[in-house]
Amino acid sequence: MQLRERPILVTGGAGFVGSNLVTRLVREGARVTVLDDLFTGRRENLPDGIAFVHGSVCDAALVERLVADHELTFHLAARNIVVSTRNPREDFETNIGGTLNVLLAARAAGNRRVVYTSSTSVYGNPRHLPINEDDHLSLLTPYAVSKLAGENYCMAFYESYDLPTTAVRYSNIFGPGQDPANPYCGVVAKFLESLLAGKAPVIHGDGNQSRDFTFIDDAVEATLLAGTSDRSLGEVFNVGTGVETRVNELAATLIALTGARVTASHTDRRDVDNIRRRVVNIEKTRRALRWVPEVTLEEGLKRTVEWQRARTTPAAARAGA
């Protein structure tokens, strides 16, 4: 599918993943509209040359109008896991209600294509590693419930109404654009913020919990393919790397890359940190979407450190320090 001149809507486009996706779409020549309520997203994250609508996916009439005006919708808008755990109703209204609005609008407009961004949170504590898409799911948080509900609605609309939908299950995405000032940002951005301020990164729990960390450019590529491939319709895809990394290892790598003279410290685990190990199988995504992650954790972290340094000390970065 050619993206040049195609009208594309990105909900949640001012956030971390969304703004990276939007930047890529603009580079591909697409005509992009972003719908975002700026809950965590920021207008400054967005490149020039796009249309920005400040509003919520909970506004059914607005969503209906916008979806109808675009051939393809990437639906990323969501309340995050921390907000969701604190306020499940808010999560329900945005993550489930907002997704239903997008799907109803896509159907009303004559079956527009929708890509939904789900989460590997739906696997909870897996029985086997690496995790396949059709493995047992265990929903340990209201966020996992709402992200899975969105996916299930996508698949039900595909089966019931032939609505062309695809879901991607992201695993711990990190990279440039993940703003440490966002109180809900991921662990990489948090550790890096501490290290660049000369402070020790604080690990919740013993640090032996593991995750599958995915570099943002790889996640964006998989998301684009999910929206353009003939083989993605009615399917759910893991987006990860197949590499398991313990949080202790992540902290050690970041300490080495930044050259900080600190050792990580530990504190109590948070209520949202109830998943011990996670690494996903990406074979289905590789075969169907012809996608492989290209950026190793170390390379991705290097690029993230450079980006974060340049933001913190623009003058130093310009001088090549």
Ligand SMILES: NC(=O)c1ccc[n+]([C@@H]2O[C@H](COP(=O)([O-])OP(=O)(O)OC[C@H]3O[C@@H](n4cnc5c(N)ncnc54)[C@H](O)[C@@H]3O)[C@@H](O)[C@H]2O)c1
């Ligand atoms: N970053 C990850 O590691 C990760 C992992 C799994 C799933 N996801 C999913 O990917 C998507 C993007 O996540 P992100 O990391 O970029 O988070 P983010 O918080 O940076 O982006 C979410 C965006 O949605 C917007 N938003 C929230 N509620 C909205 C509403 N009611 N109406 C319109 N906009 C709204 C926010 O302002 C923000 O710009 C989300 O659906 C998230 O569940 C992300």
